[in-house]
Amino acid sequence: MSAFLRNTAFLLGLPLLLVLWWWWATIDSTNFFVPTPGELVTTFVDTWFGPRFWQDVLPSIGRLAAGLALAIVLGVAFGILIGSFKRLRQLLEPLLEFIRAVPPVVLVPLLMLLIGINDLMKVVVIVSGAIWPILLNTVEGVRATDEVQRDTCATYRIRGLNRLRYLTLPAASPQILAGVRQSLSIGLILMVISEMFGSSSGLGFTIVWFQRNFAIPEMWSGILVLGLIGLGLSVIFRVVERRILRWYHGLREVQRAS
Amino acid sequence: MRADTKSIPAFDGPMLQVAGLRKIYPTATGGFEAIRNLTFDVPAGQLACIVGPSGAGKTTLLKCIAGLLPRTEGVLELHGKDITGPPKTMAVVFQEYGRSLFPWMTVERNVELPLKAAGVPKAERRARAAEALEQVDLADAGGKYPWQLSGGMQQRVAIARAVAYRPEVLLMDEPFAAVDAQTRADLEDLVRRIWKELGITILFVTHDIDESVYLGERVIVLSAAPTVVQDDILVDLPADRDQLRTRSLPRFAELRTHVFEEIQRAKAEAKTGAIPAR
Amino acid sequence: MESAPARAVARSEPGRRSPRRPGSGLGPLLGTAGILGFLLLWELVSLAGLVDTRFLPAPHTVLVRLVEYLRDLAFWRDVADTMTAWAIGLTISVVAATVLGFAIGSSRFLEHATRSTIEFLRPIPSVALIPLAVILFGVKIQSALLLIVYASFWQVLIQVIYGTKDVDPVAEATARSYGLNRWQRVRHVVWPTALPYLMTGIRLAATVALVLAITAELIIGTPGLGKQIGLTQSTGDVVGMYALIIATGLIGVGINFLARLVERKALAWHTSIRTDLVT
Known part of the structure; x- marks a missing residue:
């Protein structure tokens, strides 16, 4: 029980202190830029718990989910393909290094031009940025598959889909998930940016709209929404990662202890 | 001589x-x-x-x-x-038991995997794996992960895998x-x-x-x-x-x-x- | 170590796992072929008229424009603006994150107490701060710095905390038994342990900082390459836009290359270059 209390204190202590400090600092402030905690909470509820949730938040999240899902599927598929063939890897490596190094945001104007301003463009923008960490990490993971494990598969004639399912994918999974983790934040960033460009709905648009209209508490509440989405993503990721990589964490713990 | x-x-x-x-x-x-x-x-x-x-x-x-x-x-x-x-x-038991067994599978599934790839039906697979694990005195370890076992036990799992394969x-x-x-x-x-x-x-x-x-x-x-x-x-x-x-x-x-x-x-x-x- | 030489050679068999050896045979050639092939494909696509050349100009026109840019002082001024924001932002976040990371990582209490706050703040996408930056700083460089610092700070902080926590208990105990004081232990035990992590953090942060610098320029309009990309887009100069995008990619490659070089150099003593797995 005392352990539980201590953990709770650790969990909430600093956030509470910070909020208190914020409350105290804004208690009789007339600062236009910083709302009080109470103001922010009421604005948050008023702004986002209503039609805006269905019109702006959900579609944004939907596009993000679609983009990330596509990025994961394509990234892993191509990553495995490229990682499995040395010649293919050598052929594409410099090209991929270059494409990866292009800051994904600059592709937004490009894709607007090629696709137009619509949902597809926004999803493609997310995919075009989020796919690279997954793809390159998958390539690396497949490439670095243990030699003895490969020999084991070869001697027991574990081939084709079986090999993919029981050796390649699980062996690369720690790397793949490390890539996915990077992709989540890139995807979120691109979701926002794709909506800031010539869009008329979505979270990114709404937040910029608030700022242009000097609706400062609303703007802050929008930042909070983005923060919560980011937090939600990272929590979901962590749960999924723990499940998929239970063996990996167990193995690492054993290796560390020895 | x-x-x-x-x-x-x-x-x-x-x-x-x-x-x-x-x-x-x-x-x-x-x-x-x-x-x-x-x-x-x-x-x-x-x-x-x-x-x-x-x-x-x-x-x-x-x-x-x-x-x-x-x-x-x-x-x-x-x-x-x-x-x-x-x-x-032919089956091979490698020196590097820690790398030859797949850490993402339980002992049982490791032993079964070659049989699965060879298309052995599930029930028979189970039986052969259990029998092989028994032969190496690891009948109880089937549900564990390889890295939860000692080095010697891991190598016994690798041997059981080879035995179950019946080379x-x-x-x-x-x-x-x-x-x-x-x-x-x-x-x-x-x-x-x-x-x-x-x-x-x-x-x-x-x-x-x-x-x-x-x-x-x-x-x-x-x-x-x-x-x-x-x-x-x-x-x-x-x-x-x-x-x-x-x-x-x-x-x-x-x-x-x-x-x-x-x-x-x-x-x-x-x-x-x-x-x-x- | 029995038959180690044979095994070591076995790796370099074609078709088997082979560590990239510098200058070994076909690799770089194939890589060049890959890039040339890509350009050729692009040229063919635009030649065949599969995509409107207004949207996808032929690569040779883009490359010609890129060369023109390289001779243009204004282009280099934009590059300098971007790199200035990048360098300042990266420096601020690295210094701040290193100091804080060491403080947090070396105290169990601080590490526990800050964990939830860090876990909450870290996932906030830095672009969410764009409206705030605009209100506070407008199109001044500070806007870009706010985004850059926020994004790259966490990359370094997390790595440094992890690194300081990763100190080998045996090494720590050894240092204590030889009577090293706290400062000496930090200097000779904690710092060397955390250094590889710090280097990884800096490498990641360097990449992120460039992305955010360009983003701020493109969206807010702070001076730099990103702003120019926005201008080419709004004026319909598609060739220029492609050329600038390629230029940002080249800068990105350069930064990646440098960051990896520095990381390798700094870790030459380290037995294995760590991967990014633990973040």
């Missing part, structure tokens, strides 16, 4: 035939000759040990036999059939080099027991002279690289072996001395260049 230990009784149709085997690794400087010329047969049902000094290309030899490495020259036949890739009726030939590449002495003795007895129970052919690679004499019906001594067969010794110890009694037999001491001398000679020749290094 040399004469009588060298004679190998003739067997009809060897299980495994190695003739004129040569392996050169391509390198930037033109190639490294790991194996120069190896010729030996292994009859069906024999437990043969291959022993040689460090760097004798034992692992290379084993990988060639297992179909994991292409050979440069020579004949490699299993049951009279050319080995071009990993043969269906005709089992290759073992220094399987016990990385476990402690006590575990090692247990595992040696396990290999003897399984060999007798299953009647399979086992080719056991080791650098440990005592181990080779204790385990094998026959010891093939390799020279240093570039490798040739230095000596081929029939181990005429009683079939029922015991860590204590067998190892204290005078004949055991004689054989181990003989193998030891051969290996020393191999090393000396490599050093003085009696067999040119390239």
Whole structure:
């Protein structure tokens, strides 16, 4: 029980202190830029718990989910393909290094031009940025598959889909998930940016709209929404990662202890 | 003594035939000759040990036999059939048990995997895996992950996986080099027991002279690289072996001395260049 | 280590796992072929008219424009603006994150107490701060710095905390038993342990900082390459846009290359270059 209390204190202590400090600092402030905690909470509820949730938040999240899902599927598929063939890897490596190094945001104007301003463009923008960490990490993971494990598969004639399912994918999974983790934040960033460009709905648009209209508490509440989405993503990721990589964490713990 | 230990009784149709085997690794400087010329047969049902000094290309030899490495020259036949890739009726136990078992699968699933890939139905797979785990005294460990087990236990899982696969030939590449002495003795007895129970052919690679004499019906001594067969010794110890009694037999001491001398000679020749290094 | 040489050579067999050896054979050639092939494919697509050349100009026109840019002082001024924001932002976040990371990582109490706050703040996408930056700083460089620092700070902080926590207990105990004081232990035990992590953090942060610098320029309009990309887009100069995008990619490659070089150099003593797995 005392352990539980201590953990709770650790969990909430600093956030509470910070909020208190914020409350105290804004208690009789007339600062236009910083709302009080109470103001922010009421604005948050008023702004986002209503039609805006269905019109702006959900579609944004939907596009993000679609983009990330596509990025994961394509990234892993191509990553495995490229990682499995040395010649293919050598052929594409410099090209991929270059494409990866292009800051994904600059592709937004490009894709607007090629696709137009619509949902597809926004999803493609997310995919075009989020796919690279997954793809390159998958390539690396497949490439670095243990030699003895490969020999084991070869001697027991574990081939084709079986090999993919029981050796390649699980062996690369720690790397793949490390890539996915990077992709989540890139995807979120691109979701926002794709909506800031010539869009008329979505979270990114709404937040910029608030700022242009000097609706400062609303703007802050929008930042909070983005923060919560980011937090939600990272929590979901962590749960999924723990499940998929239970063996990996167990193995690492054993290796560390020895 | 040399004469009588060298004679190998003739067997009809060897299980495994190695003739004129040569392996050169391509390198930037033109190639490294790991194996120069190896010729030996292994009859069906024999437990043969291959022993040689460090760097004798034992692992290379084993990988060639297992179909994991292409050979440069020579004949490699299993049951009279050319080995071009990993043969269906062969299993390999690697030295690196920690890397050969898949850490993302439980012990049971590790043992079952080759059977699954071979299309064995689920019920039979289960039964064979359970039986194999029982044979290596790990009946209770099926639900655990390999990394939750000790090194010796992990190697037993790898052996169980090979046993469940029911190969005709089992290759073992220094399987016990990385476990402690006590575990090692247990595992040696396990290999003897399984060999007798299953009647399979086992080719056991080791650098440990005592181990080779204790385990094998026959010891093939390799020279240093570039490798040739230095000596081929029939181990005429009683079939029922015991860590204590067998190892204290005078004949055991004689054989181990003989193998030891051969290996020393191999090393000396490599050093003085009696067999040119390239 | 038995038969180690054979095994080491076995790796370089074609078709088997082979560590990239510098200057070994076909690799770089194939890589060049890959890039040329890509350009050729692009050229063919635009030649065949599969995509409107207004949207996808032929690569040779883009490359010609890129060369023109390289001779243009204004282009280099934009590059300098971008790199200035990048360098300042990266420096601020690295210094701040290193100091804080060491403080947090070396105290169990602080590490526990800050964990939830860090876990909450870290996932906030830095672009969410764009409106705030605009209100506070407009199109001044500070806007870009706010985004850059926020994004890259966490990359370094997390790595440094992890690194300081990763100190080998045996090494720590050894240092204590030889009577090293707290400062000496930090200097000789904690710092060397955390250094590889710090280097990884800096490498990641360097990449992120460039992305955010360009983002701020493109969206807010702070001076730099990103702003120019926005301009080419709004004026319909598609060729220029492609050329600038390629230029940002080249800068990105350069930064990646440098960051990896520095990481390798700094870790030359380290037995294995760590991967990014633990973040």
